[in-house]
Amino acid sequence: xxxxxxxxxxxxxxxxxxxxxxxxxxxxxxxxxxxxxxxxxxxxxxxxxxxxxxxxxxxxxxxxxxxxxxxxxxxxxxxxxxxxxxxxxxxxxxxxxxxxxxxxxxxxxxxxxxxxxxxxxxxxxxxxxxxxxxxxxxxxxxxxxxxxxxxxxxxxxxxxxxxxxxxxxxxxxxxxxxxxxxxxxxxxxxxxxxxxxx
Amino acid sequence: xxxxxxxxxxxxxxxxxxxxxxxxxxxxxxxxxxxxxxxxxxxxxxxxxxxxxxxxxxxxxxxxxxxxxxxxxxxxxxxxxxxxxxxxxxxxxxxxxxxxxxxxxxxxxxxxxxxxxxxxxxxxxxxxxxxxxxxxxxxxxxxxxxxxxxxxxxxxxxxxxxxxxxxxxxxxxxxxxxxxxxxxxxxxxxxxxxxxxx
Numbered sequence: 001x002x003x004x005x006x007x008x009x010x011x012x013x014x015x016x017x018x019x020x021x022x023x024x025x026x027x028x029x030x031x032x033x034x035x036x037x038x039x040x041x042x043x044x045x046x047x048x049x050x051x052x053x054x055x056x057x058x059x060x061x062x063x064x065x066x067x068x069x070x071x072x073x074x075x076x077x078x079x080x081x082x083x084x085x086x087x088x089x090x091x092x093x094x095x096x097x098x099x100x101x102x103x104x105x106x107x108x109x110x111x112x113x114x115x116x117x118x119x120x121x122x123x124x125x126x127x128x129x130x131x132x133x134x135x136x137x138x139x140x141x142x143x144x145x146x147x148x149x150x151x152x153x154x155x156x157x158x159x160x161x162x163x164x165x166x167x168x169x170x171x172x173x174x175x176x177x178x179x180x181x182x183x184x185x186x187x188x189x190x191x192x193x194x195x196x197x198x
Numbered sequence: 199x200x201x202x203x204x205x206x207x208x209x210x211x212x213x214x215x216x217x218x219x220x221x222x223x224x225x226x227x228x229x230x231x232x233x234x235x236x237x238x239x240x241x242x243x244x245x246x247x248x249x250x251x252x253x254x255x256x257x258x259x260x261x262x263x264x265x266x267x268x269x270x271x272x273x274x275x276x277x278x279x280x281x282x283x284x285x286x287x288x289x290x291x292x293x294x295x296x297x298x299x300x301x302x303x304x305x306x307x308x309x310x311x312x313x314x315x316x317x318x319x320x321x322x323x324x325x326x327x328x329x330x331x332x333x334x335x336x337x338x339x340x341x342x343x344x345x346x347x348x349x350x351x352x353x354x355x356x357x358x359x360x361x362x363x364x365x366x367x368x369x370x371x372x373x374x375x376x377x378x379x380x381x382x383x384x385x386x387x388x389x390x391x392x393x394x395x396x
Contacts, residue, residue, distance in 0.1 A: 004262060005243065005246045005247050005250050005251050005262060006247060006251055006260055008243045008246070008247075009243040009244060009246075009247045011243075012239055012240045012243045013240075015236070015240075016225050016228060016229075016240075017224050017225060017228045018221050018224055018225070019221075019225070023216050023217075025286060026215050026216055026286075027214050027215060027216070027217070028247070029284070029285065029286060030214060030215045031214075031244055031247060031248070032247055032248075032251055032260065036248060038213070039244060039248050041210055042210045042211075042213075042214075042244070043241050043244055043245060045203065045206045045207040045209075045210045046207060046229055046237060046240065046241055047241060048203045048206070048207075049203050049204060049206075049207045049226070049229060049230055050229070050230075050234060050237050052203050053203050053204055053230055062204055062230065064202060064203060086227070087227065088223060088224075088227060
């Protein structure tokens, strides 16, 4: 055990996601030995984020104003909404440059074990965005895991009653991957989703 | 790219040791979504460490006073000094409970490529601790890597001229490890250091 303040810092750092006891210790000593100005910048950026950053009142994405940059952008296609779990997923989709519509961030996925049901997600907010008939397609881009699939199934069932076109991202082999290393579920999905090429 | 403040936080977090771009993003979103009080505690512990924690004027270990807890402790044997590279190494040795002497933290190891020579380490401070003839043994516990070995060799050569007993931690097979997975240098050292058991 270290003397008071150092151990407290190690404990606080160890609560961050993906930071184990060894990394926490390493980061704490880095902070201890680092230039004071660098650490002021780190502290300021934490404080600024907590004070300034909010969530977009329309789509739930991170935003520094009432609404996020994408919701405010008039060049984005308002007829398509891509539904994702988290803000990080918005960035992932944006990087592909293959979608020019808008987003809806659910804030997680259905996970009964963690006590997260549909009511804890921003599903009501999604429905209210569909009331003016402008939206023509909902693209469900939840994670391809158990919780993501459960959330997708729930959304598909609910949106079907409204009569809106709902699509889901394709599952299949990752580009650049090796077929022999693909797990059987992914490979099975790749077969199901096979396309005629000639 | 995220909007201003979030991206700035990701950048700052990415400068911490062992935090890659993905972890930085994950930690940033954790901070964004976390309870305000939890984040206040994190920020306070960083600020406290920077303000309060210093290095012991005797041994160079982290300390909240002029000297560290070990140097102040009258029950520690003042005749033996264990020389380590970093404060973290003090903790590692303390955990073994096999050493009851004092420490000397060099603040790194000799690394010509990084521009760290003997003058950048706390070697002069070590020598001044040997002037009153109280110390009878110096145990060199630098890391068993290239830089640590170079530092140990340098210290051994220097301390020999003073005529003090100098020892070095044993190299050999890690306990609980598999002989077949040991690298050849470690296995070679284990042979060199073999002991008569019957």
